[in-house]
Amino acid sequence: MSRHARHWKHTPIANPLRARLNRWLFDLSSKAGRRTNATLMIIIIASVIIGMFATVGHLEARWKALFYTVEIGIITLFIIEYIARLLTARRPLAYALSFYGLVDLATLLPLLILGDANTAIRLLRVFRLLKLIRYLRALQLFIASLRDVFEIMAVVISAISIIVLVAGNLIYLLEPENITNAFEGCWWSLVTMTTVGYGDIVPHSAAGRILASVLIMIGISTFAMLTGVISVKISHSLAYQRSCPACARMIAQEFSYCPYCATAQHPPRQRDDPDHTPPS
């Protein structure tokens, strides 16, 4: 976040009603904002779970009317939320084109195509869960603090991909009567290597089982290494923590909000920023 963006974010809004709605809808550091957002979060999860009930065959006929009503109600609520966000955002266009704005818009689409395109509607219902990302600040920050770990995972995932390709092709050579094609071989490799072991494809020949054994040992070692590297990285990042001034819990340096109480953190690197005035 650039210094400019931060300054703009704290420009006061003239209209008091708009200012209050803005705080309710956007400001996760205020108590009112957290309450509104927690309510919306529960409604989103409830609506997704209700949508799932509609997929249960023998229930659909019985509860159809209810589900339909609830669906209309939730979409109406989201339309109101979307309009309110558009009206009260500091820069409505910036909001409308932002990731969150597009997700909010996408979740309204089922209304427009309601009636026939069942698959499309179901897909859009799942989109609603993306709205949750906004509210999962703790999770977001947790993931952000593990950026180092993702580099290691990229190496591990490339290694796994190549092992899966090699083993998948080899098992197809060894048991062509059991494995239909090389892609199925790769699917089996992944399922075996990660110890999922569905059992839909199981090697029967001695050679296939030896390959499987080697693959399992490689898989377990790889994931043991992955766990080891992640442990070390996490240990290192936790060693450079600071205390949250609001709740006194230890948090990572790079967090700009406390993951426990959502209090904004004063980043230590702003010390060399002479014209910055901290937000009250």
Add this chain to the structure above:
Amino acid sequence: MSRHARHWKHTPIANPLRARLNRWLFDLSSKAGRRTNATLMIIIIASVIIGMFATVGHLEARWKALFYTVEIGIITLFIIEYIARLLTARRPLAYALSFYGLVDLATLLPLLILGDANTAIRLLRVFRLLKLIRYLRALQLFIASLRDVFEIMAVVISAISIIVLVAGNLIYLLEPENITNAFEGCWWSLVTMTTVGYGDIVPHSAAGRILASVLIMIGISTFAMLTGVISVKISHSLAYQRSCPACARMIAQEFSYCPYCATAQHPPRQRDDPDHTPPS
């Protein structure tokens, strides 16, 4: 535990027989108390396992009389234990209304409804295992010392829930002929992500298998991270240990009892507690 509660706990009991029984039944720090409790613990486990034998179809007829007799014997013993606890507790009403008191009472209920309600009886038999919590002090303290870890687990479980919801809905969209409804999709997601891999539901289409692959990789990474975070937290909590005066083993600061020998620990924060006289 407040200071008041601790003082009350060490008030001497006038009646010597009641005092001895109280020590036997409640005082895990005395040798006699540990012996009584270990015996009761073995009886509880034995009674649950005997109860399990009664569920084996072809055995039931043959051994029915024996199981019935044993059951009556064990319930009689528990009634005696319950009455003894009530009579010898420092504050009988407080015991009767405590968690342990209610569990002790609940395990006696099978006697009252013996004869017909088989399912209810079996459920109450399982309740007996809850009585074990009392005796598993080491485990309790181990869990208590990991309170920090539970916060992280809450974040991880929320993350997993959302991934399971998204993946469950997506797999239902991708393979509607294979997965009956969206809940079944979520069940498959969880079973796949955690590498359990029962194999009751297995994706057959290319898209479904790609989704499964992504899900497996996310699952393994998430659990590797969880292990990493827990390792670091445990490492940190072990770094601030002190030695148990009774058995000389290292234990965490926040333990008020040694998890190995159940000796009460003199908490370091009592130093600023002038009117406290340590128990002999």
Add this chain to the structure above:
Amino acid sequence: MSRHARHWKHTPIANPLRARLNRWLFDLSSKAGRRTNATLMIIIIASVIIGMFATVGHLEARWKALFYTVEIGIITLFIIEYIARLLTARRPLAYALSFYGLVDLATLLPLLILGDANTAIRLLRVFRLLKLIRYLRALQLFIASLRDVFEIMAVVISAISIIVLVAGNLIYLLEPENITNAFEGCWWSLVTMTTVGYGDIVPHSAAGRILASVLIMIGISTFAMLTGVISVKISHSLAYQRSCPACARMIAQEFSYCPYCATAQHPPRQRDDPDHTPPS
């Protein structure tokens, strides 16, 4: 190992041939001893694997004569080894009654009952693998250095046993038509909790699947904690290492032999042992 035992172990043997055989058979710190033992180790593994071939139905008839001959040869070799060990041991009776002596004797029994008791013979063939324990010094020491870890594992295994008992009884209550008896429920609990997930028993009802989900989450958390605790313990034990004087690799304090080169280590606690003369 007491100081007395160590002194007796280094008493010289008068007869030079017996001394040499003793070194070959018992002294893993000499080059000749390691060579003899490595040879015996390979023969043991080979004999077990040959014994396994004899269990393959359609092969048995064809190779029967060969397997029989090899079996006789190996048993003869083990008889010679046993007699040699008895004759050259410093204290033959102590050897004969030691764990290793009894295992050596047990592996000879198939000869005596050769001809009919097939199952007994197969069982005794497996006993041969116990002979390997003698040669797996590195492994033995690795395990010995993890004594602390075993205490934690005992707590974890008790916790798992109780969770398995509770969940096994609950699943039997929830899906009696699917799970035959409460023991099968416990089997399912263990297979689910440890993410093995054979798929022989899979819950079908919503309640059963919710129980399974909770069980999986508990299982994964428990094993993540186990891994964490073990990591920390290993880290601690590795922090107090010393360098092997022969191969310069870092080894744990409590090792009395280097696990890499089998050189005997001069234990640091012998410093306060005035009448001890170190072995040459």
Add this chain to the structure above:
Amino acid sequence: MSRHARHWKHTPIANPLRARLNRWLFDLSSKAGRRTNATLMIIIIASVIIGMFATVGHLEARWKALFYTVEIGIITLFIIEYIARLLTARRPLAYALSFYGLVDLATLLPLLILGDANTAIRLLRVFRLLKLIRYLRALQLFIASLRDVFEIMAVVISAISIIVLVAGNLIYLLEPENITNAFEGCWWSLVTMTTVGYGDIVPHSAAGRILASVLIMIGISTFAMLTGVISVKISHSLAYQRSCPACARMIAQEFSYCPYCATAQHPPRQRDDPDHTPPS
């Protein structure tokens, strides 16, 4: 790598075209070299995946001509690459006889036997993936830095092998009607112990299930220990890192190339090498 070899590697090539091609094909530390190699890497992966499509039964007929053309094109490219490498290598014979040279040659063989030996061709297509090893420098170095870990893994793998042998023979004794032979028992042991749990072989008797339970607990403990040891080793190796002068990331001391940006590292032990002139 000996000092002599290093000196020879930096001998300038007289012919400027040959020098440029040499840099393109062999010098991963130059930008042009990395670009050429990344392109070849993508072509290799693409060719393997195209080869996998050819194994899909119902697709083969339709796309056969296309696959055949692509295959010819890729093999032609690899022939050109092989000749270019031979001509521009500093020591062509050394290259031809090196591991990479032999792999490059092996991947050309399908051309020579094109037409009939389908299995051989498929096998050789998989060989192409070995060519990738050249480009996976980051992975190679990551693995190289874990040499210590491999020693521990060797101990763990020996331990697992013996447990698998013992458990495999025992399960065959316990459930001979379920498990065809002792090898199948070992296969089941490995699949169970590593929590893969295909479910192709599942114990049905009480004794078999108790054995499985013990095996699962041993397996999980072993892999928890493996993860713990690896974590500690990685932690130790990361503690002695240095910063890469090119990308400023922390890398292990023993790396001679930065695993992130492939910049050659000036090894600290060259300080005592007076006649060495560092490469520009």
